[in-house]
Amino acid sequence: MNFELTISPINEIESALELIIVANKNFKHHFVQDKKLLKKVGFLGEQDETCLLVEKDRLYVGVDAINGANVRTAVATAVRGISGTQYKSLKVASYMNNAKCTAVLRAMVEGFILGAYSFDTYKSTKSKRTLKEIIISLEEYHGYELDMEKCAISLNNGQITAEATNFTRDIVNTTPDDCYPAVMAEIAETLAKNNGLTCKVLKPKELKKEKMETLLAVARASRHTPRVIHLSHKPEHPKAIVTLVGKGLTYDSGGLSLKPSDYMVTMKSDKSGGSAVLGIMKAVSEMNLPIEVHGFIGAVENMIGGDAYKPDDVLVAKNGKTIEIRNTDAEGRLVLADVLCYAQQEVQADYIFDFATLTGASVVGVGHYTSSIMGNADLPKDAIITASKSAGEFATKLDFNRYLKKSLKSEIADICNISNTRYGGAITAGQFLEEFIDKEHKEKWAHIDIAGPAFVEHIWGENPHGASGAGVRMMLRFLEKLTKEKK
Ligand code: BES
Ligand code: ZN
Ligand code: ZN
Numbered sequence: 001m002n003f004e005l006t007i008s009p010i011n012e013i014e015s016a017l018e019l020i021i022v023a024n025k026n027f028k029h030h031f032v033q034d035k036k037l038l039k040k041v042g043f044l045g046e047q048d049e050t051c052l053l054v055e056k057d058r059l060y061v062g063v064d065a066i067n068g069a070n071v072r073t074a075v076a077t078a079v080r081g082i083s084g085t086q087y088k089s090l091k092v093a094s095y096m097n098n099a100k101c102t103a104v105l106r107a108m109v110e111g112f113i114l115g116a117y118s119f120d121t122y123k124s125t126k127s128k129r130t131l132k133e134i135i136i137s138l139e140e141y142h143g144y145e146l147d148m149e150k151c152a153i154s155l156n157n158g159q160i161t162a163e164a165t166n167f168t169r170d171i172v173n174t175t176p177d178d179c180y181p182a183v184m185a186e187i188a189e190t191l192a193k194n195n196g197l198t199c200k201v202l203k204p205k206e207l208k209k210e211k212m213e214t215l216l217a218v219a220r221a222s223r224h225t226p227r228v229i230h231l232s233h234k235p236e237h238p239k240a241i242v243t244l245v246g247k248g249l250t251y252d253s254g255g256l257s258l259k260p261s262d263y264m265v266t267m268k269s270d271k272s273g274g275s276a277v278l279g280i281m282k283a284v285s286e287m288n289l290p291i292e293v294h295g296f297i298g299a300v301e302n303m304i305g306g307d308a309y310k311p312d313d314v315l316v317a318k319n320g321k322t323i324e325i326r327n328t329d330a331e332g333r334l335v336l337a338d339v340l341c342y343a344q345q346e347v348q349a350d351y352i353f354d355f356a357t358l359t360g361a362s363v364v365g366v367g368h369y370t371s372s373i374m375g376n377a378d379l380p381k382d383a384i385i386t387a388s389k390s391a392g393e394f395a396t397k398l399d400f401n402r403y404l405k406k407s408l409k410s411e412i413a414d415i416c417n418i419s420n421t422r423y424g425g426a427i428t429a430g431q432f433l434e435e436f437i438d439k440e441h442k443e444k445w446a447h448i449d450i451a452g453p454a455f456v457e458h459i460w461g462e463n464p465h466g467a468s469g470a471g472v473r474m475m476l477r478f479l480e481k482l483t484k485e486k487k
Pocket of ligand 2: 252254328329330331332
């Protein structure tokens with residue numbers, strides 16, 4: 001998909017189709033030329049409602065009000081609505097509501113790319129990507145002092161962000177036997193080669209040397225051996241150092257605490273955290289952000305077998321803490337424990353974030369569309385929530401507390417891998433991870449449980465059926481904002 005910015009008025013642009021956004025149900029705006037026709041077909045201009053007037057070559061879509069989130073979703077829905085048609089080019093006005101702020105323009109670009117996404121790797125007939133050319137007119141700005149350069153940057157960053165999100169979606173949607181730990185490592189290596197990142201991959205021998213025994217225990221019953229991946233983006237004068245850690249369970253059968261069949265389907269998505277880290281690293285390098293970013297991924301498959309790790313085992317994590325295993329399905333936290341320790345050993349960061357499809361409890365608590373943000377200090381958590389708002393992702397804080405922490409106590413080891421209560425499972429998982437964060441990093445760390453939004457089996461807004469790429473857009477906004485802060 002190609003984008004072109006022009007100052008030409010919309011009427012002077014040649015294109016196969018025109019997209020018109022109807023805001024606030026205002027049919028009086030001069031862009032809305034087909035008022036009568038729209039009324040005839042019952043188009044009300046509600047948020048995400050679309051109407052294609054084929055004979056006019058005009059596509060209408062409604063938004064409640066002009067803002068980034070609404071426009072992103074509406075544009076994505078509109079683009080999805082014309083898949084299968086033969087329109088090759090489309091023109092649209094910028095709809096920017098502020099001469100200085102290019103947020104709506106960026107959201108629009110993201111909407112086009114995110115909405116046009118489809119995953120057809122396993123379909124015999126591939127969907128045709130007919131729509132190739134998007135021309136955005138900055139006409140609304142006549143009379144304003146228009147900063148074309150700023151618009152071009154927004155367009156570029158929007159493209160990079162959305163393409164990185166689609167990159168993550170593709171990895172997550174890939175089946176567990178096509179995307180196992182060694183494949184995730186290959187994806188990382190290829191990305192590093194193409195984008196000028198450094199990449200280090202640890203195989204079982206090195207993992208043993210690094211004493212990542214809990215990660216190795218989870219991996220043991222799988223025919224696919226585990227990998228720990230370390231990607232880094234190192235600009236010359238970085239404004240900050242950020243570490244990202246991703247849960248990359250290429251399949252989570254539950255292990256010996258086997259998941260019931262209905263719960264096992266979709267568990268190829270348990271690599272969403274790691275896949276998000278890959279997408280973020282791709283975008284960070286393409287934007288060439290002046291931030292040093294390290295991405296660590298624990299790529300493991302959790303299976304059953306004669307050599308599987310068991311409930312009743314006691315494992316020793318990399319930092320020496322002993323863990324009583326009471327449920328092998330709480331494997332993500334075991335993998336993350338070791339990778340978090342390793343990441344802190346390797347890099348002294350200003351911020352540490354982990355992304356994980358960690359608990360069903362997060363989905364129960366906040367629903368399918370929202371990520372749960374946890375940690376010890378308000379700063380990184382609040383910054384993530386602010387960033388997710390401008391990125392068009394939903395995120396909410398879940399507070400830790402000392403009473404829930406007690407539920408992780410073990411009679412025989414330092415800690416248990418599950419809590420002794422049925423309630424507060426997202427928080428207790430987060431508080432388990434806290435045990436593996438060094439003292440000096442306690443306030444720098446936030447845990448992002450993406451179990452809800454990472455993989456949803458229906459279309460929602462700009463997201464397709466399946467993988468959404470959750471975490472990618474929110475983290476990129478956070479990092480971009482960080483570049484604007486004084487150190
Ligand atoms: N990968 C799952 C969590 C999950 C559930 C992600 C649903 C996405 C959708 C995780 O490894 C898991 O199985 N967690 C258990 C923990 C429990 C045994 C304490 C869970 O949430 O049930
Ligand atoms: Zn599990
Ligand atoms: Zn899992």
